Amino acid sequence: MGKAILEAKGISKFFHDPNTIKVLDGISFTLEKGEFVSITGKSGCGKSTLLYILSTMDTDYEGDLFIDGQSMRNRKEKELARVRNAQIGFVFQFHYLLNEFNVLRNVMLPGLKLGVLTEEEIEHAAINKLKILGIENEALKMPNQLSGGQKQRVAIARALINDPLIIMGDEPTGNLDKKNSEIVFDIFQELATNYQQSLLIVTHDQEFAARTKRIIEMEDGRIIN
Amino acid sequence: MKLKLLASISISLLVARWRQTLVAAVGVTFSITMFIALLSFMAGLNAMLDGLIINRTAHIRLYNEIQPSSFQPIEHYGPLENGHHFIRSIKPKNDRMGIYNSAAITETLKHDKRVMGVAPKITTQVFYNVGATDLAGVINGIDVDAETKLFSFKDYVVQGNYIDLKNTPNSIVLGKGAAEKMLVQLGDVIQISTPKGEQFQLKVVGFFQSGLQEIDKVQSYCSTQTTQKILGESNTFMSDIQMKLVDINMAPAMAKEYHKVFGIEAVDIQTANSQFETGTKVRTLISYVVGITLLIVAGFGIYNILNMMIYEKMDSIAILKATGFSGKDVNAIFIAIALSIGVFGGLLGLLFGFGLTALIDQIPFNTSALPTIKTYPVDYSMSYYIIASIFSVFTTYLAGFLPARKASRIDPVIIIRGK
Numbered sequence: 001m002g003k004a005i006l007e008a009k010g011i012s013k014f015f016h017d018p019n020t021i022k023v024l025d026g027i028s029f030t031l032e033k034g035e036f037v038s039i040t041g042k043s044g045c046g047k048s049t050l051l052y053i054l055s056t057m058d059t060d061y062e063g064d065l066f067i068d069g070q071s072m073r074n075r076k077e078k079e080l081a082r083v084r085n086a087q088i089g090f091v092f093q094f095h096y097l098l099n100e101f102n103v104l105r106n107v108m109l110p111g112l113k114l115g116v117l118t119e120e121e122i123e124h125a126a127i128n129k130l131k132i133l134g135i136e137n138e139a140l141k142m143p144n145q146l147s148g149g150q151k152q153r154v155a156i157a158r159a160l161i162n163d164p165l166i167i168m169g170d171e172p173t174g175n176l177d178k179k180n181s182e183i184v185f186d187i188f189q190e191l192a193t194n195y196q197q198s199l200l201i202v203t204h205d206q207e208f209a210a211r212t213k214r215i216i217e218m219e220d221g222r223i224i225n
Numbered sequence: 226m227k228l229k230l231l232a233s234i235s236i237s238l239l240v241a242r243w244r245q246t247l248v249a250a251v252g253v254t255f256s257i258t259m260f261i262a263l264l265s266f267m268a269g270l271n272a273m274l275d276g277l278i279i280n281r282t283a284h285i286r287l288y289n290e291i292q293p294s295s296f297q298p299i300e301h302y303g304p305l306e307n308g309h310h311f312i313r314s315i316k317p318k319n320d321r322m323g324i325y326n327s328a329a330i331t332e333t334l335k336h337d338k339r340v341m342g343v344a345p346k347i348t349t350q351v352f353y354n355v356g357a358t359d360l361a362g363v364i365n366g367i368d369v370d371a372e373t374k375l376f377s378f379k380d381y382v383v384q385g386n387y388i389d390l391k392n393t394p395n396s397i398v399l400g401k402g403a404a405e406k407m408l409v410q411l412g413d414v415i416q417i418s419t420p421k422g423e424q425f426q427l428k429v430v431g432f433f434q435s436g437l438q439e440i441d442k443v444q445s446y447c448s449t450q451t452t453q454k455i456l457g458e459s460n461t462f463m464s465d466i467q468m469k470l471v472d473i474n475m476a477p478a479m480a481k482e483y484h485k486v487f488g489i490e491a492v493d494i495q496t497a498n499s500q501f502e503t504g505t506k507v508r509t510l511i512s513y514v515v516g517i518t519l520l521i522v523a524g525f526g527i528y529n530i531l532n533m534m535i536y537e538k539m540d541s542i543a544i545l546k547a548t549g550f551s552g553k554d555v556n557a558i559f560i561a562i563a564l565s566i567g568v569f570g571g572l573l574g575l576l577f578g579f580g581l582t583a584l585i586d587q588i589p590f591n592t593s594a595l596p597t598i599k600t601y602p603v604d605y606s607m608s609y610y611i612i613a614s615i616f617s618v619f620t621t622y623l624a625g626f627l628p629a630r631k632a633s634r635i636d637p638v639i640i641i642r643g644k
């Protein structure tokens with residue numbers, strides 16, 4: 001298949017407070033382009049911790065992380081911010097939309113930050129993304145006027161705006177009911193198949209995980225499957 | 226592009242919390258308003274109080290001091306080999322009060338570019354004869370035009386017309402205090418006697434009020450010609466030459482120079498009136514301290530509001546950082562918020578400050594001691610506005626600095642995982 005876009009090499013992490021605990025123990029795996037991967041495991045097995053290391057937000061770890069062939073170790077905070085901006089899209093359990101901005105502006109923000117396209121082009125792209133997610137009619141509403149499922153879809157649109165290499169999700173369906181979870185999963189599925197979008201989703205929803213192409217199962221800081 | 230984006234985020238955050246923002250801005254506005262009003266008012270008062278003395282005091286005064294000779298005849302002999310001379314009880318010679326060669330000196334000074342104007346003066350002790358008693362007094366013989374031009378003589382003549390002093394021979398402008406003691410009216414004729422015992426009659430053409438009661442009780446003004454006549458001196462006689470300089474700060478140096486060149490005593494305003502400068506400095510210092518304290522208090526207001534905003538907006542900051550905004554960007558956003566509160570509040574403060582100053586300027590302020598002052602004095606100097614603007618921006622920047630740094634250091638992982 002395609003080339004490796006994300007590669008973890010022996011990633012370990014310790015929590016030092018109150019006692020030193022090894023939460024991740026030599027995690028190694030690769031993610032290829034277009035793969036739809038889920039990470040599952042029980043609460044506290046370190047799957048979210050792993051995701052935040054992979055997302056470059058957490059820099060306190062051992063081992064090495066390559067995104068698009070580039071090592072993420074010993075990078076400056078600003079460079080990492082740039083990597084997150086351009087190559088990683090995030091979807092969290094909570095939508096984290098900015099209430100001060102309307103939906104369209106929320107989606108546009110990472111694109112404006114990247115600053116490659118003009119504002120009009122970004123706006124156009126944002127409307128396209130909203131169309132893919134079927135919520136283009138809500139573009140000019142404020143986030144607090146939307147339902148939970150709609151908000152999560154806006155968050156996905158925001159994650160897509162810079163056409164990232166990979167979309168990372170931390171329990172993206174955790175706060176949603178069955179129907180909305182279904183919608184979000186279908187969107188991910190569609191992104192993976194129709195747009196060759198790589199996805200790395202942390203979830204403890206076994207049903208969700210079972211339908212992804214590849215499952216990484218974790219226990220006590222190790223990959224067991 | 227990037228700046229525009231950060232600015233738009235700052236503005237949205239500001240608008241979202243417009244009530245708090247407004248309170249913070251009002252704090253800055255209030256402090257800047259008070260700062261300007263306070264300093265303008267204080268400077269106005271200072272100028273007025275100093276003006277009581279400084280406007281009417283020569284920057285440099287040349288005069289002939291009657292003093293014993295500093296060089297004794299025995300010193301022609303050179304240093305003594307086997308002894309030392311002691312000469313005690315040296316007395317001044319019977320010398321004249323006038324300045325030698327006063328006309329030439331005046332002419333030279335008039336051509337000195339550093340000198341704004343020259344006014345000659347003759348000061349003499351007299352006694353006002355009131356019935357059987359004599360009141361001690363001083364008559365200043367002045368050149369009415371020069372005195373008006375340099376020392377605002379006109380402003381201090383509260384009754385009668387100052388120019389009559391020049392046009393009416395043997396006339397006098399009496400100090401208000403002296404006039405009250407003598408119970409004279411305009412147009413009356415008073416009698417004085419000179420130190421030499423000669424008597425002279427003068428017509429009262431005006432009353433003079435300086436605001437300093439001690440002066441008003443003794444001082445009166447005559448024209449130079451009249452005074453020369455009183456003293457029985459020639460028309461070149463002059464006891465003082467007063468001058469105003471273009472730059473008052475040059476007075477000490479120039480006084481020394483004139484002392485050397487003309488060989489007469491020269492005293493500068495700084496030496497003669499050092500206490501006024503000290504008073505002015507202390508008053509100005511106090512008003513600056515109060516003004517800056519106000520600004521610092523306003524700064525704390527901004528600090529609090531930004532801190533609150535950061536706690537409220539933790540999630541937004543976290544997501545901004547997660548989606549690729551660096552700590553620097555977040556820092557810039559909050560600094561921009563602080564500065565816009567400062568600039569907006571500051572600008573309003575400048576306007577209100579000007580308004581309040583103008584209002585103070587309209588409040589009637591009548592006091593018998595200050596005949597020329599009708600309303601509270603204020604100083605509309607541009608410098609207070611500039612200082613206030615700089616300080617408002619500076620303190621709000623400082624107030625925003627710590628919260629902004631805190632926001633920039635927020636770890637998105639902790640916030641997002643905490644949910």
